[in-house]
Amino acid sequence: MGEAIAPWRLVLEKAIKRNKEVTHSKYIQLATVTAQGYPANRTVVFRGFLENTNYLQMVTDKRSQKYEDLKINPVAEVCWYFTKTREQFRIRGTVIIVEEWVNDSNVGQEEIGLYSEARQKAWENLSDNGKEQFFWPTPGKQREKKWDWGDWKSEIINPPANFCLLLLQPLWVDHLQLRGNPQNRYIYSLKEGVWEWQEVNP
Amino acid sequence: MGEAIAPWRLVLEKAIKRNKEVTHSKYIQLATVTAQGYPANRTVVFRGFLENTNYLQMVTDKRSQKYEDLKINPVAEVCWYFTKTREQFRIRGTVIIVEEWVNDSNVGQEEIGLYSEARQKAWENLSDNGKEQFFWPTPGKQREKKWDWGDWKSEIINPPANFCLLLLQPLWVDHLQLRGNPQNRYIYSLKEGVWEWQEVNP
Numbered sequence: 548m549g550e551a552i553a554p555w556r557l558v559l560e561k562a563i564k565r566n567k568e569v570t571h572s573k574y575i576q577l578a579t580v581t582a583q584g585y586p587a588n589r590t591v592v593f594r595g596f597l598e599n600t601n602y603l604q605m606v607t608d609k610r611s612q613k614y615e616d617l618k619i620n621p622v623a624e625v626c627w628y629f630t631k632t633r634e635q636f637r638i639r640g641t642v643i644i645v646e647e648w649v650n651d652s653n654v655g656q657e658e659i660g661l662y663s664e665a666r667q668k669a670w671e672n673l674s675d676n677g678k679e680q681f682f683w684p685t686p687g688k689q690r691e692k693k694w695d696w697g698d699w700k701s702e703i704i705n706p707p708a709n710f711c712l713l714l715l716q717p718l719w720v721d722h723l724q725l726r727g728n729p730q731n732r733y734i735y736s737l738k739e740g741v742w743e744w745q746e747v748n749p
Numbered sequence: 750m751g752e753a754i755a756p757w758r759l760v761l762e763k764a765i766k767r768n769k770e771v772t773h774s775k776y777i778q779l780a781t782v783t784a785q786g787y788p789a790n791r792t793v794v795f796r797g798f799l800e801n802t803n804y805l806q807m808v809t810d811k812r813s814q815k816y817e818d819l820k821i822n823p824v825a826e827v828c829w830y831f832t833k834t835r836e837q838f839r840i841r842g843t844v845i846i847v848e849e850w851v852n853d854s855n856v857g858q859e860e861i862g863l864y865s866e867a868r869q870k871a872w873e874n875l876s877d878n879g880k881e882q883f884f885w886p887t888p889g890k891q892r893e894k895k896w897d898w899g900d901w902k903s904e905i906i907n908p909p910a911n912f913c914l915l916l917l918q919p920l921w922v923d924h925l926q927l928r929g930n931p932q933n934r935y936i937y938s939l940k941e942g943v944w945e946w947q948e949v950n951p
Binding site: 570571574576577578579580584585586587588589590620622623624625626628630635637639676680683684685686687688689690694728729732734745746747748749 | 772773776778779780781782786787788789790791792822824825826827828830832837839841878882885886887888889890891892896930931934936947948949950951
């Protein structure tokens with residue numbers, strides 16, 4: 548906590564800024580590994596960095612497959628491709644799942660308080676459309692003829708029990724710039740708490 | 750081989766057509782699993798379907814990490830998000846690596862001939878810029894101060910030994926349409942050679 552801003556973070560934030568007017572530039576692809584050892588890959592929304600850290604925030608439903616995957620195997624790689632500036636960030640790391648109760652032996656008491664606050668904040672920052680989905684029927688189950696809208700009301704100020712905040716703690720980042728010939732590529736890795744980086748062949 | 754067009758294929762081709770003018774709509778995210786059991790995720794270019802099949806074609810360099818991943822664990826999931834029509838396809842399956850020699854006991858003699866032809870064709874269809882990269886220094890290795898352009902010449906008509914065609918054989922497809930409230934989602938799965946599908950909750 549209260550960690551220094553990682554060197555890749557500055558480059559990533561520059562890319563976010565430069566692609567700001569592109570709506571889909573906040574959509575990232577999150578890969579996990581299933582219980583059966585298969586890769587799984589889906590688009591999620593980037594919800595900003597957790598304050599004073601380099602952790603990427605995403606949200607998910609406890610009833611979703613990615614929750615299941617991460618519960619068993621809390622590792623993920625995000626692929627973030629910026630269509631305007633033509634550059635890609637691959638961000639690999641471990642994922643903390645923040646639910647109503649944080650059951651993670653690697654997380655200390657002080658962090659639990661901060662993470663729970665961040666979960667509350669992430670809920671408040673969701674649009675009404677986004678919130679509503681947490682009251683819908685179980686994702687991936689066969690759809691009933693009559694859609695059950697659930698009991699969502701915009702007055703609900705606390706996140707429901709199935710609302711989870713995901714915190715991706717980066718360990719390795721691969722930045723590829725497609726512009727230029729040859730292209731440019733940089734790899735950052737966290738070694739004993741220190742970010743090292745080098746320029747590599749694209 | 751010579752298999753019937755899968756039901757999801759028609760829907761996917763409609764999406765491809767509708768997003769045709771969007772350059773990045775051929776960019777897909779390919780997730781694999783590393784030897785260490787981590788997910789890996791990167792953007793690749795969709796190179797069309799293999800003729801008379803539902804297999805997705807991609808190309809890669811034998812010196813790349815994804816080749817290593819797939820050699821050990823030949824499973825992948827593609828996430829394909831269409832920014833214009835706001836829909837996502839997740840396509841999971843097994844991957845055949847087509848190199849100079851196909852070392853895959855699941856592939857018959859007849860297929861080997863067809864796959865080798867497809868590899869040759871994939872090479873021919875690459876742009877000069879795309880071809881050139883296969884003559885560059887090893888991807889991911891520390892970059893030398895002086896860039897080695899390699900001995901690429903546009904007269905080279907046969908693919909170099911490090912050029913691989915990847916064939917993703919889909920087993921499971923998840924189609925999510927974000928437009929509409931509630932959203933629409935369909936899951937297709939291959940059961941004993943037959944594609945089954947159902948509408949599920951988004």
